[in-house]
Amino acid sequence: MPTVPRSPDVTPTPRMTGRPAGSPFRVRVPAALLAVLLGVSDLARAAEDPPAGDLPTVNDEPEAPPDAASMDADDRQRAMDAFHRASDSYNRADYQAALSDFLEAATLYASPDFQYNIGLCYEKLNKPEEAIAAFQTYLKTKRDVPDRANVEDRIARLREELERRANEPAAKPIPDGPPPPAPRDRSKPLVIAGAAITAVGAAVALGGGIGLGLAAKRRSDDLDAVQSGGNPDDLTFGDAGELEDEGKRLELGQIVTVAVGGAIALAGVALLAVGLSRRKQAKAGRAAALTPNFGRSAVGLSFSGRF
Amino acid sequence: MMRRLAAVLVALTGGCFTTDLDPTQVGAFACSEDPGGACPDGQSCVNARCEADGEIPTVQIGFPEDEQDLPLGDTAVGDRRTLEITLSGTLALTPRDGDDVFGEGHLEVTVDDEPSITVDSGSLSSIVTVPVTLDNTVGAHRISVRSVRNDGTPYDHEGGVATRLFFISDGQTPLLGIKSPWPGTEFPLEATSIEVEAAVLRFTLIPADPGGMPQPKTGHIHIYYDKDIEDCIADVEGCDKQYLTTIVQPDQLGKLTIPVAGSAGEFPLSLVLRNVDHSLFEFDPNPDDDIEEAQTFIDEVALVRR
Incomplete structure (x- = not known):
C-alpha cells in the first residue's frame, strides 16, 4: 500500500496536485488551526467531509491548543503557508522539502497531525527510526486517535524494517568497475637503468667536455702563443693553420660529445624520474604515472592520472 | 650559487678553442725555404719570420752603377783612394745600440771583401752619400752593403743586401x-x-x-x-x-x-x-x-x- 500523507479530516483539504488520478491523498491539517483561520462553522463543516477514496483518514479532530485562539496572526499564516508548501512538495515527491516545511509548521503550531505528516516524510526518506518517533509522538499526543490501529500497524512495519536492516551484514561498496590489479613495484629496474644511463651520459659529457675541451684549449693557447706570444716554437703559417684546424675539430668533437652525453644523461634522468615516480606511486597507491617518451629528435615525459 | 654554476660549466667544458688564425699577423709566423714554410699572401720571409711586404727594409747602391768603368783615381796606382758611394732604401737607420725593431738598423759596407764603414744615421728615403776607400788598381772591384738589425742579426732577405761590381780601368x-x-x-x-x-x-x-x-x-x-x-x-x-x-x-x-x-x-x-x-x-x-x-x-x- 502506498504511503500517502494523511489528509486531514477537516476541511479545507489541501489536495495535492500533479498526482496521478486515482491516487489522491490528503495531508492532515490541524483542525484547531483551521478553526482559528476559518472560523468554527467552517471547521465543523470541514470535519464532516468524507475521506477521499480509500485513503487512510484521520477522523479525530485535533484538539486546539489552549492558546490557539490567541496565536499571533502572523504565526498562524506562516504555519498555513508552510503547510501548503509542504503539501505541494510532498505532491511532487520532494519529501525532503516537504519534511522541512512540515517541521517549520510544527514549530509554529504544535499539533499531533503535523507529527503524523512528519512521520510520513521520514518514512518516504527511508528513515524508519525518525518516522517511528514521529508516529509515536502523534499517537501519544493525539486524543481519540480513530486510526490508531493503522498507525500502530505502520509503526510495526517500520520496526520490522529496522530489525531486518540490523540483521543484514554490512553492505559492501559497489565498485564502479572491475577491481584494479594490485600494483606491482616496477620501479626498481627503471631506477637502476636510469641511474646507470645518467652516469654513463654524465661520464661521456664530462669526459668529452673536459678532455676534448682541454685539448682544444691547448691548441688555442698554442695558436695564441704563435700570434701574440712571440712564437717560441717557431711555428710556420702552415703549422698555425694545422693548429687551428685541429682546435676546431676538437671543439666540434667537444660539442658533439657533450651534446650526446647530455642527451644520454637526460634520458637517464627521465628514466630515473619515472622509476622514482612509480615507486612513490606504488607506495601511495595512486593512479598517476610518469611515462618516458623517446623520439628521433626529442625525449620527454608524459604525466597521466585520474582527477 | 652563480660561482658554483660557473665552476660546473668550466668543469663540463674544460675550455674551448677561442683563437682564430689571423693571416695578417706580422712578424709572428716562422718561415723557411721549405714548402711548408711559406708565408701568407702579402708577406715575405725575413730572418725566419713572415713580415709584411710593405714594411720590409731595403737598401740599394746608386753609385757606382752596375759594371761602371771608373777611371783610376788621382792617387798612385796601388794606393788607397776614396770613393763616395750613394745609398738609398727603406731601412730606418738607427744607432747600433738602439732597440731591435724590425725595419730599423744600420748598414755595414764592405769593399773588396774588406769591412769598410758602418752607416747608422741619415735617411735612406733620400740619398745617403758614404765615403769608402779602396785600392786604386785596374780591375774589378766589389762593394757590398748589408742591412743589419740592432741586435746584430743581418736582414737576410734579398733586398736587405745590395752588391755592386764595378771596374777601375786605365781605359x-x-x-x-x-x-x-x-x-x-x-x-x-x-x-x-x-x-x-x-x-x-x-x-x-x-x-x-x-x-x-x-x-x-x-x-x-x-x-x-x-x-x-x-x-x-x-x-x-x-x-x-x-x-x-x-x-x-x-x-x-x-x-x-x-x-x-x-x-x-x-x-x-x-x-x-x-x-x-x-x-x-x-x-x-x-x-x-x-x-x-x-x-x-x-x-x-x-x-x-x-
Whole structure:
C-alpha cells in the first residue's frame, strides 16, 4: 500500500496536485488551526467531509491548543503557508522539502497531525527510526486517535524494517568497475637503468667536455702563443693553420660529445624520474604515472592520472 | 650559487678553442725555404719570420752603377783612394745600440771583401752619400752593403743586401769580373748546380778554335770550379783543361748554369780569359816599353757549401 500523507479530516483539504488520478491523498491539517483561520462553522463543516477514496483518514479532530485562539496572526499564516508548501512538495515527491516545511509548521503550531505528516516524510526518506518517533509522538499526543490501529500497524512495519536492516551484514561498496590489479613495484629496474644511463651520459659529457675541451684549449693557447706570444716554437703559417684546424675539430668533437652525453644523461634522468615516480606511486597507491617518451629528435615525459 | 654554476660549466667544458688564425699577423709566423714554410699572401720571409711586404727594409747602391768603368783615381796606382758611394732604401737607420725593431738598423759596407764603414744615421728615403776607400788598381772591384738589425742579426732577405761590381780601368786594359755568385755565398750540399753571371770589358767573346790564331783582346772564358787556379794555369797534372765550361758569346755572360758537386766546405769559382785557341790570354798595357808586363785576367770568388 502506498504511503500517502494523511489528509486531514477537516476541511479545507489541501489536495495535492500533479498526482496521478486515482491516487489522491490528503495531508492532515490541524483542525484547531483551521478553526482559528476559518472560523468554527467552517471547521465543523470541514470535519464532516468524507475521506477521499480509500485513503487512510484521520477522523479525530485535533484538539486546539489552549492558546490557539490567541496565536499571533502572523504565526498562524506562516504555519498555513508552510503547510501548503509542504503539501505541494510532498505532491511532487520532494519529501525532503516537504519534511522541512512540515517541521517549520510544527514549530509554529504544535499539533499531533503535523507529527503524523512528519512521520510520513521520514518514512518516504527511508528513515524508519525518525518516522517511528514521529508516529509515536502523534499517537501519544493525539486524543481519540480513530486510526490508531493503522498507525500502530505502520509503526510495526517500520520496526520490522529496522530489525531486518540490523540483521543484514554490512553492505559492501559497489565498485564502479572491475577491481584494479594490485600494483606491482616496477620501479626498481627503471631506477637502476636510469641511474646507470645518467652516469654513463654524465661520464661521456664530462669526459668529452673536459678532455676534448682541454685539448682544444691547448691548441688555442698554442695558436695564441704563435700570434701574440712571440712564437717560441717557431711555428710556420702552415703549422698555425694545422693548429687551428685541429682546435676546431676538437671543439666540434667537444660539442658533439657533450651534446650526446647530455642527451644520454637526460634520458637517464627521465628514466630515473619515472622509476622514482612509480615507486612513490606504488607506495601511495595512486593512479598517476610518469611515462618516458623517446623520439628521433626529442625525449620527454608524459604525466597521466585520474582527477 | 652563480660561482658554483660557473665552476660546473668550466668543469663540463674544460675550455674551448677561442683563437682564430689571423693571416695578417706580422712578424709572428716562422718561415723557411721549405714548402711548408711559406708565408701568407702579402708577406715575405725575413730572418725566419713572415713580415709584411710593405714594411720590409731595403737598401740599394746608386753609385757606382752596375759594371761602371771608373777611371783610376788621382792617387798612385796601388794606393788607397776614396770613393763616395750613394745609398738609398727603406731601412730606418738607427744607432747600433738602439732597440731591435724590425725595419730599423744600420748598414755595414764592405769593399773588396774588406769591412769598410758602418752607416747608422741619415735617411735612406733620400740619398745617403758614404765615403769608402779602396785600392786604386785596374780591375774589378766589389762593394757590398748589408742591412743589419740592432741586435746584430743581418736582414737576410734579398733586398736587405745590395752588391755592386764595378771596374777601375786605365781605359785600355780588358777587364773581367764575376757578378754572381757573390763572394761568400753559401750553397746547400744537395745543390747540383749554380748560376754564374760575369762581365767583361774591352774583350771580344768568340767561339773557341783550337787551331785558330790568337787575336788581340779576343777569345773566350774558362770556368773552373773547385780548382787551384794557379795550378791550372801552370797546367799542373793537366788541370788546365779541367774547366767546366766556356763562355763564348756575350749572351752567355748572363745566367750560366754550371754543375757542382763535392763535400761541405769552401771552394773557389774561377773565370779566366782565354785566347781562341784556349791558350791563356795575356795583355801588356805598355807594349812599347822594354818592360814585359803581360797580365793575365782571372777573377775568383770563394763560395761555401754547407
